[in-house]
Amino acid sequence: MKFNISLKIIILWFLMAVSSFAQVDETEFEGQQDARIREQAAEYSRSRDIGAQDRIIDPERYIVGPGDELTIFFYGGYTRENRIIITPEGSALIPEFGEINLGQVTLKEAKQKILDALGRRYRNVEISVTLSKLRKLKVSVDGEVNLPGIYTVTSMDRISEAIQLAGGLTEDGSERNIRVIRNGQVMLADLLSFARGGDNDANPYLLEGDKVFVPPRRTKVGLVEIYGAVQLPGEYEYVSGETINDLIMLAGGITLDANLNSASLVRFDEAGDSSITLNIPLEAILEDPGNPGNMLLMPDDRIFIRSIPDYHRKAQVTIEGEVLYPGVYAVKEDTTTLTEVIAWAGGFTEEASLAEARMFRSGYEAIRDTELDRQIKLSVDQLSEIEREYLLLKSDPQQGRVSIDFVELFSNGARGLDVRLKDKDSIIIPKTSLSVRIMGRVLKPGLLTYKSGADVKYYLNQAGGLTKSADKGKIRIIKGASGAILKPSSRVQIEVGDEILVPEKKDVNWWEVTKDVGLFLANLATLYIVIDQILE
Template sequence: ATSDIRNIRIVSNSGKHKIYDLVSFLRKGDYSNNPYLIEGDVVIISKIDKLVKISGLVKYPAIYEFVLNESVNDLIELAGGFLTTARTDTIEVVRFTLDGKTQQSNYYPLDEIEKGKIFLENGDHIIVREIPEYFKEHFVLLDGYIKYPGWYKIVKNKTTLRDIVEEAGGFLKEASLTEATVSRRLQIDEKDPEYERLKVINPADMTEDEYDYFKAKSRQTSGRVVVDFVDLFINSNLDENIVLIRGDVIKIPEKKNYIIMLGQLIMPGKVIYDSTLSVQNYIELAGGFGWRAIEDEVRVIKAKTGEWLDAEDVTKLDPGDTIWIPEEPPGPNFWEVFMDGLTIVAQLAAVAAAMAAIIIATR
């Protein structure tokens, strides 16, 4: 839009005129800027000529029409006010110098801004910056089977995983340290360009390395930090005692006392965990292989990492692991084979008839 709706001029029959700011009415509900018109009034809306800008941590950062005698505080209010993460101890006002060729910055604290005595000029740019990282409160979330779950404050570059678990009262007896995880929220939105590229490619068109990479990334938990809770809290290996950062989420799931049996088995389901049993033992407890099972392609999916392993490479199962038996692909449907065969016979008959006709015609 090119119309200046912050400087609308209304001229009455008597020749008196007054300026009204329609944006102030729409944004702040200021009815003094939305007067009733009377017969004979002339409404004049000019083309935008002069502008000011506000950017950064306000609710409605934008370029606004310049209004004479408007203060920096007025513009901040018009822009909806500060966001909670706005730094208000130093607000920057960028202004052109008298020659109009260069700009200079002045910085004001909020208490001086709120006095309403710093007036705007055409071309001014107000910048409200974010609170620096070191000013922000740092919290992490503990969820699941821990004595006192919830949000906990940490000290930047100091509080460790072990510190926060102790502060939360430690694990409950039902807690599964094997499946416990730390997720780093600040990394969740980070995208892998190669993975994004492969997502739009047909797997049949990928190289072997590309397909292996695509499968591995598809199974990866976004933002997950590699840490072994068992090694840290049972074996006291302090190499696993990572320093936490703001936004980390620590999840402690319930301990699973079973192995999940999936695929071509006589009785798929959950089998009670026994550390002395092998993959083959669990298959036998699930009734053995189903009639379409591919017996030499059994896979184990680890509960902690989601990693897929060949059964023959697994020396020890852990609670919550999954044993998966794939299925032979279905053979051709009888009716489809019959119809295909019938079509071929019909085609051969047509060819034979055509050849016979040619032979007769040439005699």
């Protein structure tokens, strides 16, 4: 009993220790990740130029505030320069004059107020006012950002820069529905529209007391989608007030092959349990976004823009190796022939080996072979002889090889063997190797010098002979011109570029053979007894 209690305590202690270590590892990982984010945010803060601006300040839009520095120049009969900083109460204290209220006014209005006030006092003196230094201000950034908090920015910083100071958006942060609370009013920022379309109003400048809140991004419902002939198809967050044209522009615009007469919008009905399809006058909308067909989008709308079939379809083939001008050639699919392309490439060089020339056709490797998938999952013992042979052939890396006899076609003029080309065909013309490759269970496998009229036995001797594990009955010749696998015979002539394969002899499992023979004899004996009883 005491032993069982002790064992339980030990197991419980072990489980608690494992759990503690896992929690420590997880906490340590999260701490490292948080430290990286903080370092990135700090680096951004150090590297950014506080005085840098993305445009010239517009006096009619810029709102002056506490901390802005204005410089007043007096020249003419009276020369002087005054630098004044707007107080926290929004006033400008001008020496020898007094206070001027500049709260919540534009730069243009602030300049005019100062000029009007000083002009009444200083006669025959020219006065000019300029904004000489931007104020700093504090804003809060909260929600789905990595480092929420209060940050110091300038009056020419945008919302995106405050978010960057806060470590950027989290994985779940919304890019398009960021809320900015300003003087009790809520406005929206759309950083994706700013980044892709340059919409400055979607990423406004910050003001004192702004509160930036990043909500979670919608992931399943409440989205809008656009597919087909646009630059950036996919799902996008829904933004109230957005139109069909707005979403198309957000998706990078249409592609060149867009069918302007074939676009549709799929929308759920009011009940939300079925959808309706509406035709979109795409051409009219793109020409005039004010067109009535440029409808406001609703959550979960989907836009489909079809492509023009075979638009600017390009067909080309590649020729490598021993032709005068190897490279890529444009062809007319199913019309241009192999002989025509070889002629365009200047014909063969003197070192070209037609016997070893090959042509491959792409596309077959992309077709899924379910039978091959099934066989790959099985062990070798579960495959029949036919299935093993099928698996071997289907695993051949030259599956896309086109059967062409280059010698007959080009040397003997057999034009009936000419082939019409397809897009992405690849033609390879190697140098004459004057060699035969021997592989497998021989003492010295590799390339051997070709000898006209020599048979398999000659090349086996040149390779040092067979090893003890060689299977003499399974020796095969692989033709270089066609890839055909042939059994050696007097009718099969070995040519330049051919390969000789000497496979390994399979080990005989005598125990399995004995069991099979015993089982056969037992069945035979049983059958004999049954027949004998019947005959009696």
